[in-house]
Amino acid sequence: MYYLLLDQDMFLGLLRIHLIKIFILASNTYVAPISIINGSIYADGYLTTHTSEECGFMFANYETENIVMWKYFSRPDDKGNFSLLNEGRHYLQSSSNYYFIFPSIDGNFGIVNANSTDINIKSNEFINPSKFTFKVYVSFIKPVMESVDGPFLIYQSAIPHFELDFFCDTAFSGIGNTCLLMFNRAEDKNTSEVIKLSFQTSGSVFDMRKLGDKFVNAEIVTFNGLFQGGYLITLRDNQRKTIEGIILDNDGKYNGTWGFPPGLKSSGSFGVTASLNGSLRLVTFENEMTLKISFTTLPKFFSNDQGYENPHIKSTYPSIDSSIPLSITNINITYHLSVTISTNNVSIYQYINNDDIPILRQFVPGNSPYFSYSSDKKTINMKVLESTFNQPNSNYYIVIDGNMVRDWKSNNPLLGVVRNRWKFNT
Helix, strand or coil, X not given: CEECCCCHHHHHXXXXXXXXXXXXXXXXXXXXXXXEECCEEECCCEEEECCCCCCCEEEEEECXXXXXXXXXXXXXXXXXXXXXXXXXXXXXXXXXXXXXEEECCXXXXXXXXXXXXXXXXXXXXXXXXXXXXXXXXXXXXXXXXXXXXXXXXXXXXXXXXXXXXXXXXXXXXXXXXXXXXXXXXXXXXXXXXXXXXXXXXXCCEEEEEECCCCCCCCEEEEEEECCCCCEEXXXXXXXXXXXXXXXXXXXXXXXXXXXXXXXXECCCCEEEEECCCCEEEEEEECCCCCEEEEEEECCCCCCCCCCCCCCCEEEEECCCCCECCCCCCEEEEEECCCEEECCCEEEEEEECCCCCCCEEEEEEXXXXXXXXXXXXXXXXXXXXXXXXXXXXXXXXXXXXXXXXEEECCCCCECCCEEEEEEEEEC
C-alpha cells in the first residue's frame, strides 16, 4: 500500500515539487495499492500538487504496463487531513511508456507520454521521413469531471537512434504550457540536444526552439515554470556529485544561475520549489535523518505586477489595501489583454486576522449572469450583493481561481489571485 504523511505546510511547500519518485512516507493515511507487474513490486509513483491553493493534489502510478491509475485528493486541512475526491485510469499507447504529469492553470492535470518505435537503420541508409521513430502526446485529465481531453500530438520525429526524455510545466506568466525535450544519441549519452516546446491546452504547438549547450555532460533532473516568469532547469553532475540551477527567461534564453553557491554538493535526493513571491527553496537530504533547507531569490521577468502576483492584471476596484464604503454592489478587474469569462470562480471572504478561519461572504461561478465586460473586453465587472460588504471596520479579500478568465485570442486559461493578496477594508 501507499501511505502519505502530509501536513498543510508540506502541501503548500515541499510537495509543490512536481515530480517526486519515492515510496511515500509511512503514516496512517491510505493513498493507493502498490502495483505488482510481471511478478515485481512497482513502488514508484507521481505525487503532483496543484499550483492553486484552492485545488487538491493527484497521485498516479502504474496499475499495469499499459494503465496509469490516478487518484485526486482534496487539499489538506489545517490538521493535514484530506480525502479522495475522484479516481480514474489513463491508458498508454505502449507498454511501460514513460509519462510525466504537471498541473494546468485551469485545475486540470496534463499527462505527457512518448510512443517510441525501434527502427534499425544503418548510418548509410536512407531515412524515410514518413516513418516516425517516436511521437509525443499530451492529454489533460479533468479530475473533477472525470474526463480527459486528448491525446494531442505535440511532437514527432523520424530521426533514429535517439533516446527521449522530457519534463513539462505551466508557463505561469505567459500563455499555455511548456515541455523540455531532451534527446540523447543511443551510442553517446553525453551528446544531448534540448528543445523547448510550447503548446496550448488545445494541444496546438505555437513555439519550438533549440536551447544552447549549457546541458552537455550534465543530467537534467527538474524543469519548473516560475511564477514570476521564466523557467528553472536543475542539473546534476553525477561524477562530481554536484547540482546547479539554470534560469531561462520567458523566451528560453539563458539568464543566469539560481543564486546558490556553485559546486553545491548533493549526493542524495533533493527537491526545489518556487514560491509566488519569487523565493526558491532547495531541500537536500544530508542523510536518512537530516535534511537541509536553503533559500534564494529568483529574478522577476515582468514589471507590471501591481501586487496581485499576476502579470495579467492591471488594476482592480477595490484596489489593494484601500477602504471602501459599506454595501458596494460592484467590483471589477482590468487586465492588460482582452479576456473572456470561463468556468471557475470568484470568492469574497471576510476575516479578522490572518490566523482565523475566513468567512465566505459571496461565491460567483464564471458562468454567472453577475459578470459583464467592457467594450474592449479588458475589464470584467461583477455584481455584488448588498449584504456582502455590510460589516463596518471589517477586513476582506477576494480570491480569483485560475481559469476564471481566458485569453481572448488563444482561449488559454489565465492565472487567478490567491488568498490574502487582493485585500481591503470597509
